């Protein structure tokens with residue numbers, strides 16, 4: 214899916230909303246980094262795209278009110294990026310719901326039917342299907358619809374406009390162009406700076422033991438970097454935070470850390486909310502009434518199991534790991 218370094222990328226992706234602030238920046242990155250062999254922009258109008266060096270972009274113009282008639286545009290892509298959206302002031306209430314929820318959900322269905330494995334949706338901070346605010350409610354509803362489609366991977370980004378602006382100032386040249394967090398797929402995991410590279414024999418053990426991989430500083434750093442490229446770094450970050458938490462001696466520090474971990478990873482709509490079931494979440498919250506070294510054990514185990522089942526096999530297949538064991 215993602216390209217190798219220096220990249221003639223493999224696979225195909227499409228971008229919805231490529232004319233918008235976020236979509237434009239995403240498209241530039243996709244082209245410049247040559248992450249995919251094929252990049253298709255699907256939009257309601259043809260764009261005059263500046264000559265960028267990198268992957269050429271195909272364009273397909275569709276009528277979003279008759280999206281099902283354009284199933285072919287969504288066929289054969291590995292990854293779909295969706296930066297579609299409007300506002301109530303531009304489109305009215307019904308128009309906003311139509312674009313931000315219905316068009317997105319229909320596009321996701323078509324993408325899935327067309328073989329897409331990974332859908333990346335730009336939603337919004339605070340998205341919540343039960344919110345009394347229309348914007349947040351619609352974002353919550355669309356997230357739910359997209360998640361239900363059944364992609365192998367579904368990534369939902371929840372930026373805050375404020376955050377974007379702050380980051381933009383330092384990270385991007387043009388203040389009106391988009392964002393850094395959506396820039397995915399570093400061509401190769403960053404090399405861990407200080408950790409010593411393992412021998413191939415040592416690295417081979419990681420195939421069958423996530424525990425050994427995580428206990429090795431080089432392994433942990435590589436794995437985190439890999440997860441970052443897959444938008445799921447929060448799992449490893451949570452695991453690391455729990456390890457640190459368990460070693461904390463001072464009860465005061467432990468309580469502070471428990472609060473931080475809860476706010477960062479556990480609570481609903483936390484910035485790096487990890488995917489744990491209701492029961493585990495409820496048990497964890499109960500444990501936090503009186504924090505102890507084992508307060509997060511259950512949640513940490515769940516996330517470990519998730520990474521073991523889901524991310525480790527992909528890490529092991531990655532070019533980076535294959536090089537390590539040579």
Ligand SMILES: NC(=O)c1ccc[n+]([C@@H]2O[C@H](COP(=O)([O-])OP(=O)(O)OC[C@H]3O[C@@H](n4cnc5c(N)ncnc54)[C@H](OP(=O)(O)O)[C@@H]3O)[C@@H](O)[C@H]2O)c1
Nearest residue numbers: 230231232233234235257296297298299335336337372374
């Ligand atoms: N940028 C932010 O700070 C931020 C923060 C939080 C969440 N978000 C969310 O991220 C998404 C993208 O934001 P953005 O700032 O990049 O938006 P944007 O600049 O307004 O771009 C919106 C994109 O959606 C397309 N679009 C709008 N109405 C359409 C319609 N009726 N039919 C077909 N396409 C339509 C636009 O195409 P045209 O060019 O043809 O109009 C454009 O490509 C939105 O859902 C937004 O709510 C953005």
